[in-house]
Structure formats: structure tokens, C-alpha cells
Amino acid sequence: MSVTFLGMPATRPFPRNAARAVRDSQLRFNLRKATRTIRAKRASVVAEAPDWAELREAGRAIKEHTLRNLDKYLVQLEESVTAAGGHVHWAADAAEANRIVADLVKATGETEVVKVKSMATQEIGLNEALLAQGITAYETDLAELIVQLGDDRPSHILVPAIHRNRAEIREIFAEHMSGWGRPAPEDLTDDPAALAEAARLHLRERFLKTKVAISGANFAIAETGTMVVLESEGNGRMCLTLPRTLISVVGIEKVLPTWRDLEVFLQLLPRSSTGERMNPYTSMWTGAAEGQEFHLVLLDNGRTGVLADEVGRQALRCIRCSACLNVCPVYERTGGHAYGSVYPGPIGAILTPQLRGMGSELDRSLPYASSLCGACYEVCPVAIDIPSVLVELRARAPHPWAERAGMAAAGWVLERSGRLARMQRAGGRLRRLVPRRLPGPLGGWTDTRDLPKVPEESFREWWDRTDGGRR
Amino acid sequence: MRVALFVTCVNDTLFPGTGRAVVRLLRRLGVEVDFPRAQTCCGQMHANTGYREEAVRLARRSVAALRGYDAVVVPSGSCAAMIREQYPKLAGPSGPFADAVAHVASKTYELTEFLIDVLGTTDVGAYFPHRVTYHPTCHSLRGIRLGDRPLTLLRQVKGLELVPLPGAEECCGFGGTFALKNADVSAAMCADKVRAVLDTGAEVLCAADNSCLMHIGGMLGRQKSGVRVMHLAEILCSTEAVGVR
Amino acid sequence: MSSRDLILARVRRALAGVPDVEITRGYRGPAEDRPSAERIRLFEERVRDYRAVVHVLEEAEVAGRVARLLGGRGAHRVVVPAGFPSGWLDAAGVEVLADDPPLSAAELDAVDGVLTTCAVAIAETGTIVLDTGPGQGRRALTLVPDYHLCVVRAAQIVAGVPDAVARLDPKRPLTWISGPSATSDIELNRVEGVHGPRSLEVLIVT
Known part of the structure; x- marks a missing residue:
């Protein structure tokens, strides 16, 4: 079976990527500032909703029920979209989705498209695939624009340029905007308002003249055929409204059964992702709205494989809010690039190895990119038990032999209390011989931390000697 | 019983x-x-x-x-x-x-x-005249949801001055073998926790878990900070008569 | 086998023997009561939180206020979709474009603003929803101009998101607007004003 493509090649294992990121003090500073800002905002708007627990439970159950009946709802969605004048295409993998989109664009005679931020199209590497067919895709979300102009990679689900601070963004705009269209103003400062204004001017003309747009969708309603896109800047509305042709690439797990279900997700998603009561703009359209030509491309790309997994399938409930990234202490210190996938952070650590398999060293290392602190599970608006899935994936990943030997030895000792007692007595006698720095992988501890002093007497020896302290 | x-x-x-x-x-x-x-x-x-x-x-x-x-x-x-x-x-x-x-x-x-x-008790009759801060540890906080039980007990300890730990709910970076497999990230997390502990000016850091304390205490010790780590049980066991340990 | 059949077959194989789950909707549903003064105040406060400008006034004051607001901005040409109460424009003294025949995107980019009504408004989230009905026009009208003035009648203000979902017709194109266009892409701090209207002004008619 071919390996599912996820937007970037699987390279070095996570710990090596992470070690480099941890030493990048600018990156650490940017991430710390951004994640702490958003954490506080999310916490305050979630605390404001008196029925958050009930919304979360309903969100979990609706998604679970949808996945359980996914075949039915996908067929219903297809019927509804078609009845409303849209066209539905099915793509089994990234290559097929890219081919379908490229052919649709070519059929319009256009060579330029504008894009709304979309995880699905990043996952399949659509921009690169279109370029190979002579079609230029212009990213219009501010953060995506920063990434595209900087020839960079996204590092966050919601804010792909979270690793960049305002000064770096100013540099990128000043240097690269001219290569893609209207140059940045000569006197551009690093004031966020000035940077947003520069993006507005840079993209304005492009929005008004481009004839084809490509988007993803946050939700697709089976009952009505309605597509839903949440955004902030208005670039989404520009792309969804002005062009003559709209192509939406949507993962099959994005379907929701009924219109009413939105009453849950339109509360869960904005509060979890940007920490707002509601995001500035949400667009909903059904089929060929206002005379537009509409194509829906339903994408599998490994999702049905995840669906087959009893424990792992809950990852498909994900609504891409990124609350788990923002709260994760590991993500906060490594950033998204260390995860080697368009899906970074805790959700990426369970989604990527499931979608791509654990053939590479990187993908095998991802389930271990967590201290299992549980913060991700606590904030997840659809209650994905990420720590449990991580542990499950760890049990399936092949282990290095030295670790296997160590774990087997520890298991052997711990299997009999007598063996443990003998080890403890030996440890007590040899306790002065423990070196300050340990060799091999254990050195990771002693590089920065002292070892605890081994006691003369273990608890069980004390218990036996004193009859539980009674003597 | x-x-x-x-x-x-x-x-x-x-x-x-x-x-x-x-x-x-x-x-x-x-x-x-x-x-x-x-x-x-x-x-x-x-x-x-x-x-x-x-x-x-x-x-x-x-x-x-x-x-x-x-x-x-x-x-x-x-x-x-x-x-x-x-x-x-x-x-x-x-x-x-x-x-x-x-x-x-x-x-x-x-x-x-x-x-x-x-047992239905919050005052265990302990005496511990020191400035103490408490780290809730992830599995106590989000796993079995101890809530403020440890703080309730600590507040009843005579002589004890309890100081809040900034960012208390954040992981110290131990995570079992995580500390070895992702030693750099683990150490970075621990360094932030250590800074928070030092900022409190506490003499003693306590928790309901010795593994996390071993981790944080290992770095506190390496930095010769002078801050001691102690399991909550040892504080609750201390009395005027018996003293510490 | 087509990709459609392939995907559906994979889905069915993956789900064989998996039990269904029950959906419990224990959260607050539609309130369905009449808007109270408190709800209007909440809506006003929540819209203002997004740094939109809000005015609460009576029907008789609308025309005068519209004229003053447009005059204050130095607006000369505004788009007003069919169905917008014409009396509200009586005092304005500006050139009114009706979008009939439809204006091009470039023409919309050149106007000074757009005036609309809305389909429903949500107090708890400070959201107005447009459904392209009378007084609202097609979606581009409230997108390309840099200034959007929206008149909301108090009776249109519902309590929360479930009320709005229950009232709206998904067959119509819908635009949910919560404050002016904004971005949080730079250091996750919110900055108002990117591609959509940078100024949103809401008139609540009591």
C-alpha cells in the first residue's frame, strides 16, 4: 500500500527536531507569547458558557454518531449538494484530489486561483500540484500569506505563521510581496495593524479579478447540502463569494447529519479556536449559490483506515480548533515544524501516525512527543482522549532493542517482590557508587538534573525490620 | 476497616x-x-x-x-x-x-x-513551620481530579505558610520515559517549573507524587537552589513532637 | 471500481459491528421568548466588544441618525439593496446605488459604504446574520465596501446560537457577522480590519 501524503515529507525523528527547536530562543519566545495569549482567551470564553460540558458531550456524540453512519451521511450529502446544483467528486487519495482540482481549474481556462485557508488542501499539497500544471494558487489568509511569501512551512493548524513575530513578518512582507503582486508600502512598520493593512492592499485587486477559488470547509451538512466556513479576515468571504467557480476540498469526516447540529459546533469551535464568542465571519452556502459554479471534492486520503481503528478513530472527531496545540507544553516549546506534518501538536501526534503509518522513524516517534499531561484532552471540544490514543499507538510502534531489553529486565524484576527486594538491597549497598552523570540515553536526565540519593533501606526492608514501625 | x-x-x-x-x-x-x-x-x-x-x-x-x-x-x-x-x-x-x-x-x-x-478529616494535627508551595502534578490534577484536597489539608497545618505556585497546572516535563526520550523538551519544561518555584520564595516544594518531585528536585538540586522537595505525606506527618522526618 | 464506491466500501468495512451512540442534547436550546430589555443590552454590549459601533434608538430617529453617520464619514455614494426601508434614507442626501443591474466588484470597491437590514441577531455572541433577504442584498454587497451599516430591529434579536439556527433557512446563502473584519494571525492578538468592512456600525431600533 502506498504511504499517505501529509503535506511534508517525514524526516528526522521528533526528539531531534525538538532539540533544535528548544534551543531557538526567538522561536521559544514567539510561541510562549502566542500560546499563552490564546490560552487565557479560550479559558475566559469557555468559562462564560454555563453549558460547556453539555455542549462538549453533544459535540462528541454527534461526531461519533456521524462517523458510525458515515456511509449514509456521505451519500445523503452528495444527493443534497447535487439537488442544489453543485457537483460532487470523490477522491481516494491526495493524488486523485489534486488531479480532480487541476482538471476543474483547467476546464475554466484560468491559470490563477485564490485560496481560503484549508487544512485538507495543505494535507494533499495542492498548491505544489497545481503549480506543476501551470496553475498558480494564491493564499489569502494572512498567516498562509506569510508562510507562502516566506517560502516557509505551516507550524500551527489555525495560525500557520505562529512561529513568526511581527518584526519577522514585516521583513517577509517588505522583501517578498513584490514577487507575488503589489509590493509592500515603503514605510511598512511592524505594527500589526500596518501589517494587516499591507495584506489588504496586496490582495485587494487579486480578489476582485480572480475567477476561480479553492476552499475547504469546517462542516458539510448532509441533510441540506450546506457548506460552512468559519473565518476572521474576510478573505474567505472574498473567495467564496466573488469568483465564478468555487471548488471545496473537504475531508469525509467533516460531514454533520443535520442543520440543527450547527447549534452545537458554532458554539464549540470559535470559543475553542480563537477564544472568541464568535469568529468575525461565517459563510454558509448550499449548492450553486447566487449562480456560482460549485464543486465539492470529498477526500479520503487515509481517513477510512483511521475509521477502522477502534481506539484511534476518535481522532476523526477533530474539528481542527487547535485548542490542544495551544495548551500543550511540548508544542509550546518545539513549535509545529518538529512534528513533520501539517497536523502538529497533540492531535497531529495521534493523527499523523495513523494516516501515514509508522514506517518512518519520525512517525514512530510522534506518539512519544507528549508527557501525557492530559491538558489536550481537557480542552478538546469533542473530548478526544488524546493521551489514551497516544498510549495505544505506543503499544503498536516497534521499539528499539536496547529499550526493549531494559523494559524486559525491569519487568522481570518487578514480577516478583523477592526479586525487587534483592535489587533494592543491592542498590542500598552500592548506593555510593552511583555516578553523577549516567551514560547513554539515561544521560538525558543527568545532563540537567541530579539523581535522587539511593536510601540505605527500602520501605519494605523498614517494614520488615520494624514490623511496620511498631517495633 | x-x-x-x-x-x-x-x-x-x-x-x-x-x-x-x-x-x-x-x-x-x-x-x-x-x-x-x-x-x-x-x-x-x-x-x-x-x-x-x-x-x-x-x-x-x-x-x-x-x-x-x-x-x-x-x-x-x-x-x-x-x-x-x-x-x-x-x-x-x-x-x-x-x-x-x-x-x-x-x-x-x-x-x-x-x-x-x-476519614472525613481536613486537620491531621500537623505542624510544619515553613514557607511551602504546592505543585498539583498532572495525573493528580487532570487524571484523578484531586481538586483542592491537598491545599485544604495544607491550609490546616500549623505554622505552614502556603504560597501559590504560578502556572501550577502546567506539566513539569517528567512524564516517565518522556524525560529520557525527549530529554531536551523535558528539561525545558522543568526549567520553567523550577523558575516558577524559585519565584515563590518557598523553602519547600511539595506534591502528591514523588516522581515529579524527583524530576523538579533534580534540577533544583543541580542548580544548588536550596529549595527542598517533600512529599505531601511527610509534611502532614510532621508534628511539634516528632519534627520533620 | 469508482473512487466513490471504493471509499464507501472502505467506510462500510471499517464500521462493521460498531455500535451506534446516542446523542444527548443537554445544553441550552432555543429560548423562544420575547426579547427583553436585558437581551437588547447584552447584544449591544457584545457587539461593542468586537469594537463595532452600536447605537440604540427609536424608529423615528433612524433617518436622522443615518444621515448624521453618513455625513460624519463624508460618504457620498452608498449601496442600498432593495427592500431597505426607503424612509430611513430620506434625510441622508447621498447618492444611492441599488445594485440593479448588479454592480461589478470594482464598482462596489469604489462606493463609500453599504446599508442593510439583517435576518436575525444573536445577543449572546453579538452576531448579525444576513440571508440575502429584503434589505440585505447579495453577499458581495456587505463584503467589498469598507463600511457596513446594519439596522437591527429589537424583535430580531434572539438569545443564543440555537435560536438563530432554528430561525434561519439553510437554503439561502448566509453570512454571520460578528464585528468588523479582524485577524489574530500576528502573535495571536486580535487586530480589526483586514479584507471585509473595516467599520461595522449597528443601529438597534427599539
Whole structure:
């Protein structure tokens, strides 16, 4: 079976990527500032909703029920979209989705498209695939624009340029905007308002003249055929409204059964992702709205494989809010690039190895990119038990032999209390011989931390000697 | 009431003072504990590192050792979470082992739960005249949800000045083998925790888990900070008569 | 086998023997009561939180206020979709474009603003929803101009999101607007004003 493509090649294992990121003090500073800002905002708007627990439970159950009946709802969605004048295409993998989109664009005679931020199209590497067919895709979300102009990679689900601070963004705009269209103003400062204004001017003309747009969708309603896109800047509305042709690439797990279900997700998603009561703009359209030509491309790309997994399938409930990234202490210190996938952070650590398999060293290392602190599970608006899935994936990943030997030895000792007692007595006698720095992988501890002093007497020896302290 | 102490392998081997403190504290409160000699380790390290077979063997042995008691007291939020949250997953939905797990899990209490929920006491008569800060630890906080039980107990300790720990709910970066497999990230997390502890000006950092304390204390020690780490049980065990440890 | 059949077959194989789950909707549903003064105040406060400008006034004051607001901005040409109460424009003294025949995107980019009504408004989230009905026009009208003035009648203000979902017709194109266009892409701090209207002004008619 071919390996599912996820937007970037699987390279070095996570710990090596992470070690480099941890030493990048600018990156650490940017991430710390951004994640702490958003954490506080999310916490305050979630605390404001008196029925958050009930919304979360309903969100979990609706998604679970949808996945359980996914075949039915996908067929219903297809019927509804078609009845409303849209066209539905099915793509089994990234290559097929890219081919379908490229052919649709070519059929319009256009060579330029504008894009709304979309995880699905990043996952399949659509921009690169279109370029190979002579079609230029212009990213219009501010953060995506920063990434595209900087020839960079996204590092966050919601804010792909979270690793960049305002000064770096100013540099990128000043240097690269001219290569893609209207140059940045000569006197551009690093004031966020000035940077947003520069993006507005840079993209304005492009929005008004481009004839084809490509988007993803946050939700697709089976009952009505309605597509839903949440955004902030208005670039989404520009792309969804002005062009003559709209192509939406949507993962099959994005379907929701009924219109009413939105009453849950339109509360869960904005509060979890940007920490707002509601995001500035949400667009909903059904089929060929206002005379537009509409194509829906339903994408599998490994999702049905995840669906087959009893424990792992809950990852498909994900609504891409990124609350788990923002709260994760590991993500906060490594950033998204260390995860080697368009899906970074805790959700990426369970989604990527499931979608791509654990053939590479990187993908095998991802389930271990967590201290299992549980913060991700606590904030997840659809209650994905990420720590449990991580542990499950760890049990399936092949282990290095030295670790296997160590774990087997520890298991052997711990299997009999007598063996443990003998080890403890030996440890007590040899306790002065423990070196300050340990060799091999254990050195990771002693590089920065002292070892605890081994006691003369273990608890069980004390218990036996004193009859539980009674003597 | 027959009460078993599940001391945990880390406390048994490296921090026997914590186990002794639990025994003395409970005796002072009129509870005699039993130490089932067959116990070793709950299996968390194996389970969380992906060695399920070994973990199941250790879970079976722990459940067998702890069966038949009215209560099992664990001076570790993490190991209590292992028994209550993870054992049922390892045991599967049904069968004799699942039944035994359900029984033992329902009787298992972390120390502060046992003191407050079972014994109904918040003042254990302790005396500890020091400035103390408390780190909640992830598995105590989000796993078994100890809530403010430890703080409630600490507030009743005579002479103790409790200072809040900034960013208390954040992980210290221990995470079992995470500290070795992702040593750089783990150390970075620990460094932030250490800074927060030092910012409080506390003399003592306490927690309901010695593994996290071993991690943070290892860095506090390496930095020669002078801040001591102590398990909560050892503070609660201290009295004017006995003194510390 | 087509990709459609392949995907559906994979889905069915993956789900064989998997039990269904029950959906419990224990959260607050539609309130369905009449808007109270408190709800209007909440809506006003929540819209203002997004840094939109809000005015609460009576029907008789609308025309005068519209004229003053447009005059204050120096607006000369505004788009007003069919169905917008013409009386509200009586005092304005500006050139009114009706979008009939439809204006091009470039023409919309050149106007000074757009005036609309809305389909429903949500107090708890400070959201107005447009459904392209009378007084609202097609979606581009409230997108390309830099200034959007929206008149909301108090009776249109519902309590929360479930009320709005229950009232709206998904067959119509819908635009949910919560404050002016904004971005949080730079250091996750919110900055108002990117591609959509940078100024949103809401008139609540009591």
C-alpha cells in the first residue's frame, strides 16, 4: 500500500527536531507569547458558557454518531449538494484530489486561483500540484500569506505563521510581496495593524479579478447540502463569494447529519479556536449559490483506515480548533515544524501516525512527543482522549532493542517482590557508587538534573525490620 | 476497616520516608495499614511506554495483592490514576480480571482522598513551620481530579505558610520515559517549573507524587537552589513532637 | 471500481459491528421568548466588544441618525439593496446605488459604504446574520465596501446560537457577522480590519 501524503515529507525523528527547536530562543519566545495569549482567551470564553460540558458531550456524540453512519451521511450529502446544483467528486487519495482540482481549474481556462485557508488542501499539497500544471494558487489568509511569501512551512493548524513575530513578518512582507503582486508600502512598520493593512492592499485587486477559488470547509451538512466556513479576515468571504467557480476540498469526516447540529459546533469551535464568542465571519452556502459554479471534492486520503481503528478513530472527531496545540507544553516549546506534518501538536501526534503509518522513524516517534499531561484532552471540544490514543499507538510502534531489553529486565524484576527486594538491597549497598552523570540515553536526565540519593533501606526492608514501625 | 498501603515501587525503592510517613500519619489518625508484601509496581512505566504485555502482568499482580481490602491507599496521584483509569482499559470490558480490576479500582484512594473523603478529616494535627508551595502534578490534577484536597489539608497545618505556585497546572516535563526520550523538551519544561518555584520564595516544594518531585528536585538540586522537595505525606506527618522526618 | 464506491466500501468495512451512540442534547436550546430589555443590552454590549459601533434608538430617529453617520464619514455614494426601508434614507442626501443591474466588484470597491437590514441577531455572541433577504442584498454587497451599516430591529434579536439556527433557512446563502473584519494571525492578538468592512456600525431600533 502506498504511504499517505501529509503535506511534508517525514524526516528526522521528533526528539531531534525538538532539540533544535528548544534551543531557538526567538522561536521559544514567539510561541510562549502566542500560546499563552490564546490560552487565557479560550479559558475566559469557555468559562462564560454555563453549558460547556453539555455542549462538549453533544459535540462528541454527534461526531461519533456521524462517523458510525458515515456511509449514509456521505451519500445523503452528495444527493443534497447535487439537488442544489453543485457537483460532487470523490477522491481516494491526495493524488486523485489534486488531479480532480487541476482538471476543474483547467476546464475554466484560468491559470490563477485564490485560496481560503484549508487544512485538507495543505494535507494533499495542492498548491505544489497545481503549480506543476501551470496553475498558480494564491493564499489569502494572512498567516498562509506569510508562510507562502516566506517560502516557509505551516507550524500551527489555525495560525500557520505562529512561529513568526511581527518584526519577522514585516521583513517577509517588505522583501517578498513584490514577487507575488503589489509590493509592500515603503514605510511598512511592524505594527500589526500596518501589517494587516499591507495584506489588504496586496490582495485587494487579486480578489476582485480572480475567477476561480479553492476552499475547504469546517462542516458539510448532509441533510441540506450546506457548506460552512468559519473565518476572521474576510478573505474567505472574498473567495467564496466573488469568483465564478468555487471548488471545496473537504475531508469525509467533516460531514454533520443535520442543520440543527450547527447549534452545537458554532458554539464549540470559535470559543475553542480563537477564544472568541464568535469568529468575525461565517459563510454558509448550499449548492450553486447566487449562480456560482460549485464543486465539492470529498477526500479520503487515509481517513477510512483511521475509521477502522477502534481506539484511534476518535481522532476523526477533530474539528481542527487547535485548542490542544495551544495548551500543550511540548508544542509550546518545539513549535509545529518538529512534528513533520501539517497536523502538529497533540492531535497531529495521534493523527499523523495513523494516516501515514509508522514506517518512518519520525512517525514512530510522534506518539512519544507528549508527557501525557492530559491538558489536550481537557480542552478538546469533542473530548478526544488524546493521551489514551497516544498510549495505544505506543503499544503498536516497534521499539528499539536496547529499550526493549531494559523494559524486559525491569519487568522481570518487578514480577516478583523477592526479586525487587534483592535489587533494592543491592542498590542500598552500592548506593555510593552511583555516578553523577549516567551514560547513554539515561544521560538525558543527568545532563540537567541530579539523581535522587539511593536510601540505605527500602520501605519494605523498614517494614520488615520494624514490623511496620511498631517495633 | 482493612486498609492496604500500595506504597508504589518508586517510593519503596527511592523514597521510603514517604511510605513511613503515610504509615505514621494514618496510625496517628487511628488507622492501622497493612503492607501486602506481594506488591511491586503498578506497571505504569511499561503501559505508558508501549509495553502492554508487561503492564498487564504487573497489573494482574497488583490487583491480586490488593484484593480483599476495604480501602487501598496510594501516596501517588499518578499510580492511583493508573489503577483507576488505565487498569480497566488493560483488563477489557468483561471477564474475571475485569471484575477484579473494577473491585480494586473502586477501593483505591490517593492519600488526600482517603484522608478527606473516607476519614472525613481536613486537620491531621500537623505542624510544619515553613514557607511551602504546592505543585498539583498532572495525573493528580487532570487524571484523578484531586481538586483542592491537598491545599485544604495544607491550609490546616500549623505554622505552614502556603504560597501559590504560578502556572501550577502546567506539566513539569517528567512524564516517565518522556524525560529520557525527549530529554531536551523535558528539561525545558522543568526549567520553567523550577523558575516558577524559585519565584515563590518557598523553602519547600511539595506534591502528591514523588516522581515529579524527583524530576523538579533534580534540577533544583543541580542548580544548588536550596529549595527542598517533600512529599505531601511527610509534611502532614510532621508534628511539634516528632519534627520533620 | 469508482473512487466513490471504493471509499464507501472502505467506510462500510471499517464500521462493521460498531455500535451506534446516542446523542444527548443537554445544553441550552432555543429560548423562544420575547426579547427583553436585558437581551437588547447584552447584544449591544457584545457587539461593542468586537469594537463595532452600536447605537440604540427609536424608529423615528433612524433617518436622522443615518444621515448624521453618513455625513460624519463624508460618504457620498452608498449601496442600498432593495427592500431597505426607503424612509430611513430620506434625510441622508447621498447618492444611492441599488445594485440593479448588479454592480461589478470594482464598482462596489469604489462606493463609500453599504446599508442593510439583517435576518436575525444573536445577543449572546453579538452576531448579525444576513440571508440575502429584503434589505440585505447579495453577499458581495456587505463584503467589498469598507463600511457596513446594519439596522437591527429589537424583535430580531434572539438569545443564543440555537435560536438563530432554528430561525434561519439553510437554503439561502448566509453570512454571520460578528464585528468588523479582524485577524489574530500576528502573535495571536486580535487586530480589526483586514479584507471585509473595516467599520461595522449597528443601529438597534427599539
